[in-house]
Amino acid sequence: MTKARARQAPAADGDHRTARASALDVARAAGVSSATVSRVLNSPDRVDPQTRERVLEAVRLLRYVPHGAARSLRSRRSRMIGAVVPSFEYALYARTTSALQRRLNAQAYSVVVAEHHYDLAKEMRVAAQLIEHGVDAFMFVGLDHAPELFALLEEHRRPYVLTWGADPRSAHPNIGFDNAAATYALARHLIALGHRRFGLLSAEPQYNDRARARGAGLRRALREAGLTLDPRHVRYAPISLRAAESAMSELLMLPDRPTAVLGTNDVFGVGALLACRRLGVRVPEDISITGVDNTELGETQQPGLTSVATPIVEIGTAAAEHLIARLEGRVWERCLSLPVQLVFRASTGPAPKARRAMR
Amino acid sequence: MTKARARQAPAADGDHRTARASALDVARAAGVSSATVSRVLNSPDRVDPQTRERVLEAVRLLRYVPHGAARSLRSRRSRMIGAVVPSFEYALYARTTSALQRRLNAQAYSVVVAEHHYDLAKEMRVAAQLIEHGVDAFMFVGLDHAPELFALLEEHRRPYVLTWGADPRSAHPNIGFDNAAATYALARHLIALGHRRFGLLSAEPQYNDRARARGAGLRRALREAGLTLDPRHVRYAPISLRAAESAMSELLMLPDRPTAVLGTNDVFGVGALLACRRLGVRVPEDISITGVDNTELGETQQPGLTSVATPIVEIGTAAAEHLIARLEGRVWERCLSLPVQLVFRASTGPAPKARRAMR
DNA sequence: CTGTTAGCGCGTTCAT
């Protein structure tokens, strides 16, 4: 670790209080009023082409950059959007945010991000902070949030869209997919393969409605097939490979261990694969394993992880379009449910016919 | 895909121009002037404890949230930091940004993100956009950037720190690690294992100084050992598993293919593993493969990918601390070089003694 | 089509 040339900063470095060109400077250079400069930049059609050119020339010359804060203060719009996500680990929400941002950047919006690490109180705090920073609208992940959060958004009249879940009956605009249907379909497939004893590796459901819905999908499929989910076969853990592997190890050590284990996302699925690998349990001969999200992490395992492809990127793009439409006063949809698709790989197979250690 | 209840928005939804409580409202409620409200929030010590309490009570009552734009306009500080990264795919820079954000949030800073997708011209544009949005300071990824970018930052007096590279001789503050040393160490290890014919799978080096430095590290190790890197054994590709796998397939089909292939990051390393898997080439018996960054993607492969652990999170935290120090006028370091660590796994082994298809 | 005027909501003088 090298520390080179320590330097004493004489005064705060960040006060960029220099003679930066203002709209008035541009106006003077172009021989017009500052109002015309503003019009050239914000509604160019309402300005004579000739003067418009003169102004743009002055803008280039002075390398004028409008002062966003002043603009926001006056126009009551910041052109900033808040993206509040649980976490940037495992790239899922980062990729959604990336898509959101790409779409928004094209319209000169910027994206302010905040994580809450699955803490609804923290979510509330960061949302308040973003409101203070002036964001015009929000994207949140998940359908369930603190009532106080919605009150805050209402009070400050901030449009928002919930993502990664779709529910037409929700009181709040949402864009996503049917999380329960995803695991329901997986479970149906496994039941058809002869599996009767299921396990579930899930994120803590309390503050994670995606995990909750995905668990519910499994339970519904089982119920419909006259099966039940033994509580001892359910493990909740933080979203990490280590925790998932450890939880799966516990399941594998049970005398009547499941023959099929669903992870509520690919991290749990891959963690489960790792546990099997370490304990010498064959997949899919001895046990079938699935994930959700169809990430490259699961795809590249041996055996490849059967999963459900979720619309990670599409959610971000659609959320951006939803918010832009609202901010520009165009029509918008209250709910958009995007399709998912099962992706079968070698981590799933027929239930083992008989098991030695069964009892 | 379901579209529920289309709704015609009568007017732009986003104009939050409602009677939001202002400092003046709070002042009236507390029976003081707005100046006192400001003082209570910004320098509480300069206010009588009794009145301070009255004001804070009014703040709570009215759920007053200061107007960030007005504050920025007046104080010339937005408490927003721009994080400009190449991409949020593969979680690397997302995790660095996450660490940056976590550290900054604690001091009431928010993080505005932008991606440039390895396009320096785009980087320039998004930086300008962020300046317009008023960010106080920047984190960038990589040491090499357009001269115009630095000119822009200089002109607008925005502090910045370059990351993911460390160079005490750089003209710009930087925090990272020695990219060349990482691959140099890997190459030395492989040379010691008897490898003489090397391959390189790299990101496009033109706008990616990390890839360039990592390639240079390999070349230096080879040069010192009296070896050379055959240009036909070098493949540049976009950072994606597919592209990496395809590039590796080409290398494998060469009659004098390398016995050791370095990927400039784990995506290339894992892509190479996939190619070997598909073509039936045994790793490490027939060929050794390495990556950089020590991601879970590589760690969970079979065989596990030998890699170099890079300070992904530490870079973000250190960058946050660097920028805070500068913005607050404290001392700061021009360069911080963090340690890396080789992580040996089963994807590397001794060079094969003899090869059938050799010629 | 363009200029004039006013004020967005704060923080910061300078008084008292």
Next chain:
DNA sequence: ATGAACGCGCTAACAG
């Protein structure tokens, strides 16, 4: 310790 007054840079409203 507190208040009055001003202005940051911009755009909305109105006049011409």
